Amino acid sequence: MIRSLFAMMLMAMPIVAVAAVAPAKPAPVEEAWDRTKPRVEGAWVRLAAVPGRPSAGYLGLTGGGQPDRLTGVTAPGARIEMHSMSMANGVMKMARLEGVPIPAGGKVAFAQGGNHLMIFGLAGTPKTLPLTLQFASGAKVTVNAAVQAAGSEAPKPGDHGAH
Numbered sequence: 001m002i003r004s005l006f007a008m009m010l011m012a013m014p015i016v017a018v019a020a021v022a023p024a025k026p027a028p029v030e031e032a033w034d035r036t037k038p039r040v041e042g043a044w045v046r047l048a049a050v051p052g053r054p055s056a057g058y059l060g061l062t063g064g065g066q067p068d069r070l071t072g073v074t075a076p077g078a079r080i081e082m083h084s085m086s087m088a089n090g091v092m093k094m095a096r097l098e099g100v101p102i103p104a105g106g107k108v109a110f111a112q113g114g115n116h117l118m119i120f121g122l123a124g125t126p127k128t129l130p131l132t133l134q135f136a137s138g139a140k141v142t143v144n145a146a147v148q149a150a151g152s153e154a155p156k157p158g159d160h161g162a163h
């Protein structure tokens, strides 16, 4: 009896092990959804109120078919950093981001009061600014950001007016 119980346990163990190794897989991205890179929408730049100060850039991202990571943004004649923003005890804090995860099919916003682009060295007041987004996957996406005057309202609600 003891021996057969032991044998049953032995037989049961591999099953348990398999169950532990193969948890429920995350739902696969629908196959019909054939995007190879993230999509970028609604890019706009608000010029600095004071010449020489950095301008701010905002845009929305939708992840492609695979998780990716935004690793940098460039524009001709300017240097761009990705920043996070948070409020602590009424004090606004910005921190430089080295990368921003973009989940497959997920929405990631660079918007006022949150993550944003800081654009240094932008000369003059161009109507548009081509932003090139570089992703860890190797994908590159270039969008034309509309350039708005300093203090102008966002195309979207949610203005915290911090920049």
Ligand SMILES: [Cu+2]
Pocket: 083, 094, 116, 117, 118
């Ligand atoms: Cu900033």
